[in-house]
Amino acid sequence: MSGYTMLRNGGLGNGGQPWMLRWSSRIRLSWLSFTLFIILVFFPLIAHYYLTTIDDANDPDRRIFGPRTGNELCEVKHVQDLCRIRESVSEELLQLEAKRQELNSEIAKLNLKIEACKKSIENAKQDLLQLKNVISQTEHSYKELMAQNQPKLSLPIRLLPEKDDINIPLPKSKRNCGLHNCFDYSRCPLTSGFPVFVYNSDQYPFGNFIDPLIKQALEASVRNNVYVTENANNACIYVVLMGEMQEPVMPKPTELEEQLHSLPYWRTDGHNHLIINLSRKSETQNYLYNVSTGRAMIAQSTFYDLQYRPGFDIVVSPLVHAMSEPNFLEIPPQVPVKRKYLFSFQGEKIESLRSSLQEARSFEEEMEGNAPADYDDRIITTLKAVQDSKLDFVMVEFTCKNQAKPSLPTEWALCGERDDRLELLKQSTFALIITPGDSQLVISAGSAMRLFEALEVGAIPVILGEQVQLPYHDTIRWNEAVLILPKPRITEVHFLLRSISDNDLLSLRRQGRFLWETYFSTSDTVFNTILATVRTRIQIPAAPIKEEPAVEIPHRSGKAAGTDPNMADNGDLDLGPVETEPPYASPKYLRNFTLTAADIYRNWNTAPGPFHLFPHTPFDPLLPSEAKFLGSGTGFRPIGGGAGGSGKEFQAALGGNVPREQFTVVMLTYEREEVLMNSLERLNGLPYLNKVVVVWNSPKLPSEDLLWPDIGVPIVIVRTEKNSLNNRFLPWDQIETEAVLSIDDDAHLRHDEIMFGFRVWREARDRIVGFPGRYHAWDIPHRSWLYNSNYSCELSMVLTGAAFFHKYYAYLYSYVMPQAIRDMVDEYINCEDIAMNFLVSHITRKPPIKVTSRWTFRCPGCPQALSHDDSHFHERHKCINFFVKVYGYMPLLYTQFRVDSVLFKTRLPHDKTKCFKFI
Template sequence: MRNSSYGRLSVGGGGQSIVPGSCILRMSRVVPLILLILIIAPLCAHYYLSKVGSDVSLGHERHLLLDSNDPLADLSGLKCDNAKARVQELLSIKASVLNELRDLEQHRQQLQENIALATSRVESLRQEEGRIKTELERLKTSVEQALLAQREVFEKNMPHIVAPRRITATHENSIRLPAPSAQSVAQCRMHNCFDYSRCSVLSNFPVYHYDVDQYRISTSDLEVFVKTTVRQALGYNAHITMDPDEACIFVALVGESIGSSVDKVNLEENLHSLPYWNGDGRNHVLLNLGRTIYSRNVFDGVNTGRALTVQAHFYSHLYRPGFDIVAPPLLGLPGGDLWHNLPPMVPAKRRYLLSFQGELPRLRNYLDKEEQPPSNNPSMREEVAVVEELIQLEKTRTDDQFLLQFTCQGSGGYGDLEEWQICETESMRTQVLRDSTFTLVLAPPNPTEISTVTFQARVFEALKYGAVPVILGNHVEFPLSETIDWRKLALTFPKSRVTEVHFLLRSLSDADILYMRRQGRLVWERFLGSTQVLVDSILAILRERLNIPPLAAADEPSQSVFNDSFVPLKTEADIPDPDTDENLGPIEPPFPSVSFTRNYTISLLTGYELWNVWGDPFNLYPNLPNNPILPTEAKFSGSQLGFRPINSGSGGSGKEFSESLGGNLPREQFTIVMLTYEREQVLLNSLARLYGLPYLNKVIVVWNSPKPPPEDLRWPDIKVPVQVIRAERNSLNNRFLPYSEIETEAVLSVDDDAHLRHDEIVFGFRVWREERDRIVGFPGRYHAWDLNYGGWLYNSNYSCELSMVLTGAAFFHKYYANMYSHVMPQAIRDKVDEYMNCEDIAMNFLVSHITRKPPVKVTSRWTFRCPGCPVSLSEDDSHFTERHKCINFFTQVYGYNPLLNTQYRVDSVLFKTRLPHDKQKCFKFI
């Protein structure tokens, strides 16, 4: 038998020591003996008692005989005495064995407990060994990555790139030159009339504007609205400087003047007497911004030198392409949100297919056949033919309705001037445009007029009310056409195509119509709809001509919740057992994303998108979601800096995959932004779970509570910085502020009670790197149509479609934090504050509006519950009611619902794939 050292047992009184194995052997011998005794003892006792009874019954004689003479009696008695002694001995043995059995049972139980503890300890050690091996592998990978990064720095010697520094002009650059001739002025272009020496690409484009009260340029009083709003708009512009010596350009407000007559001699003298005119007016911008239909080209016959002009009315011989700027009249508000009173974009088809209300005074007699247009005026003859053809449209036998009025009341009336007048009141025109799919805009009959106030006003009103402009006459200039692609929001045909207009309009699908209507509204709201956005747009066009980058977008200051003298207490993170034992990536020290690499190319390469897609050419961002991507082979030939291809480019399964970030872009990290309000323990638990998370740059905790955190609060040390930022007020909008502490492009917005596994976070980050312009996250939701009452409903049920990913656990680009906080209509942020709800819906609306793409949902996560956490805002009974209202209100602000449905989610490659034994999945559970 095999000896064991777990314990010993003393049997009887002999003190013999046995081991558990010998105990088992002895028991196998004792048990049969005990059974034999138990059988014999009752038989012997029975015999003894029966014998005694017989003796008594036979009488005294027999007793004497047996007692004195019978040797069997002695033998029988002796046997019984021996049996009794034997029984006593066996009972004693039995008691001893029972005691021994009890002791053995106690030892057996103790041994089982010891074995269980030992087994648990062995299993724990095995797990610890696995964790240590995994950590060792991660550390090895981290060291390799660090060495590679160090080698890249030394080999490439890349400078640290930041936003442009400012280098401005001085008074020495103000060299006075003689005034150019009128002929040379007509030939002005940027290359021969603009002084670039005053506008370094590092100057930040300083703009000086002449105060209209101090420097009176116009020969008559300025219109009050124009004077007030333009001065206010210039004052709000970030490029304005009060130092004329450093200015790149000088802005002078010339009109609109009250009254129709202009003393052009006096106007020219006033211009030339401006203190910084320097003889030739170079780098001066003359604003003639009309508000009424009487505004004309006041510079006709005026020597404006090398100054460029901005106005709505231009003759072809006075317009200098690429130098002068066509601007619409100031028909909008001074500034602010412009969505109020705008009609919805849907339905695509409205009551009228095409509408027009206008009058050409000289045309009335020709249409009535009272006289014929003069033969020496071909433009008027063409105009008559166009109108007669258009009149026939109303007689077509189709389902399309037309509203075409060529004589009307309330026209401005230029008398016999050849100009289409605006008719009816503004409210009447507004109602017609709201009911029109397309609206006709006739170009000025005079071919020398490439832009007029009435023409620009018609385009302005058409875009405002969602009637797609149909321009007849292709000799006109559109406002800000240097940057705005008018092909996406207006249809332009030569007048000779008038017979085909009906066919061409019917060929547009509903999707085409709504695309153009949406694009028109975007342009109107961002560049034309108010004095503020128009002035900002004019200055932005001039800045882009000079290839000067805009000012860097302002970050939100990250003010710590702690005093400068207070050092928060820290404690080692109480790390729970990991959800997986995977190697999810290298543990690297925090490093920021490479930023501001396209300061001087952003306008050149993506200027079109800045104006026509994203709608924000006014700010310079450290990065954009749509930065260009290198070809694949560039990662191995000439452009290796920062790239971490899988297994050095040869690919691989899970092991090699986890060691490198891979993808099509250089390595990077992400920042976690976590909003919290008076749930300290929940917050600390969530922070502790982030220990050892790969690719984490830092954690920003937005402290929404007015009370500071307790001084004795112990913050877990998770080996990356944790910045606790004080919020000015309790607002859910604080979740999306572009904090200066966010140094990465990727932002992971997480609720303080969300519980995500490390592998889910890393997988979501990897997916986001391939979908940088979209929201990538975990909990999916969708918007549904209310079949009973109409309108939109918010829905959180399981569904085969989704249209939103909640930002309680989602990645997005920091660019969208800027757009949410500074570009998105203020009314949406106000609604979020009113309900203390819906900020996640607002972000989904914004991103889908900009990209026209749905979000990306990763893995099977659908809901997030934190057992034992305090009740959150989403548990309130009014939560869903408010979210229904939010969707409908946001739809009203945007004019349509930008959310798009999607039917797929993202799981990792090799998920549920059967692999050879020597291969690993990318992620074990995803």
């Protein structure tokens, strides 16, 4: 209001009172309140001070003993009322404070109840979600079961043949004998297991004439063979062992024929019989040429065209070694690829030689003037010209310095002793093999011996004569290890051999080494190969490979697994279904017959060969993506039902190109119970975990009062026969999944790291997928290999102390890999992880896959491991160089990348979540 208006109204404000009076009254009330406040607060103090001062001045005792107390002050008449007011206010304040504390306590209790209710609601929601997932999984599995057209397969039930034989119509000619008309399939059902009965050669006259070394070697192989049975009535085939015979006393053809026909299970025509005639020398003994063998199959290294029945008889190699395993230290390395001589050949052609008068007479009658074109003279002239030109170092000799060993007519005899020939071949890149000029000779022992010696020392065979039938030619792809050329191309041989690159040369040499080692190197491999040839022809699956029986150690469990404070916080993103997926074993033996019928050449021409039936392999074929939605969706769990998605959909399904599966943790330990318990607890709640197999490597059993943690999946403690690091890779029968996570008992991995590694492995099932990478480095001064554990931008190994691999490699490591490697692991108590990396790289010719940036995986505070000792690295240097000698080359391959998760560093919208937050 303006001043003019106030003056006109007589200075009146609201209510009709003068505004000056109103403000003065307010001031008076304020002063009264302030005065009262001063009196109530400060008067007792002033009075206390005044009275104390007066009393102290008049009373010397006060000056001595101190001022008056509050109670004495209240006795003063003038302040009694004020003291009563103060005590009343203090009492009320204490009561109010007690009520406040009581209310706060009740509020805290209510807050705890609220938090408990919230947690209970969240648990109930989680349980409901889990139940929904279980119901969904069950419904999905039920639909898959109802829609599945083929039954679930496992190891086939063994069906044995009947005792009675089925009459088979006789072929018009013995030359027309084949499996379809000379073999009784009724004795060999698909699920029979291929039982083989082997005659005891000591019980028959011809057995007395067999070379004792061959006889002894074959009998030892028979004892160790899984197919051999003593029950002849249930046998699929009957094996007659023969070999080199001493010519002065060997039986005549008619006598040998009579002895064969008198065998108890010959049954008039010898069907389902297999006569194995082996030689260990280059001299050819084809004494079955004029012997009627009926419907019996013949396996030997020398055949004439009129004698050989393709697809029925078997061309084999000579039996040179009877050892149980080759001496790998005597085999020359495969590198350097090119050797001193480009090629070599030593031999002498002796036209007048004859194996026997009877054989020569039959040979001349069959030829009757049909002499083939002989290119041997042109070969001699051309090779001498190459040697004289000195464009390359070559070694060719056509006259033996020593007496040439006898052979068949038109065949080149071997020169010198075996050791001398091997020394020359060790210096030769290629080894020429000139086939006999007689076109009627399918294969000869001399040519087979040359082939055997060339493969043994890594000289690539070059066979001149395309008509030759090499051993097991109907299953082995010889063009991957041998060059086979027509003799008319002799003038182009030099040009051809010079044009082959080092990569192709090493590929040929490595494949030749595989064929020699797998099929020809020992008596066991020769015998097993002959049986495998027959079994493959009649399409019977191989015997299942051995499972290592697990001797379990009883233990008590029930200790609640705690939460590891070092685990990364995954926020609102789960890593997979927790406690919702029941244990699910990987299907086994789904390809029992396709491996034998459809994958013949792959089985025979890649390691480990056709001798075992595996429950599953990492090389099984994959379905195309649309098949999982159109008729073949059994077991598949595509992300988002096929629509895809980011983190939320990613956590709900495994996705990928193969059906759902789980993995097994295999943990090796030795007397470190506390460390082991901590590591097991860290696995609590890990998704897709099927089982934990603890390999107890100590002779001392666990403490009886040890309480093992309950992590939601079975924990199996396996007792071992001895303390060996090889036990880490034994194919325990308790491992029911294809995926194996090998982990040390002191390894410290987060759940998200494990899950990421598992998902990566599912896309690279044939590789080792893991975390700590290592490197094989070249020691320049010493021209050898070193083990390198430094941080590197290039790696070639992933340590199996924290890595995924396929159980298939556990079988190969334990039962197929050379025993010399496992022996060295036991000797040093070291290097088992290097050995596994060598094996997988040798099989796949691929490097391992490293995931995440982690380089170490040891837990903090754990006891010091053996790897901290300096001797540990010296032993690993020695291991690498020894393993290279065993394999003949360095199989490890370098890689310069690692695998990180999709969408890890990608910026996503607010409504999306990453697949992995920390990887």
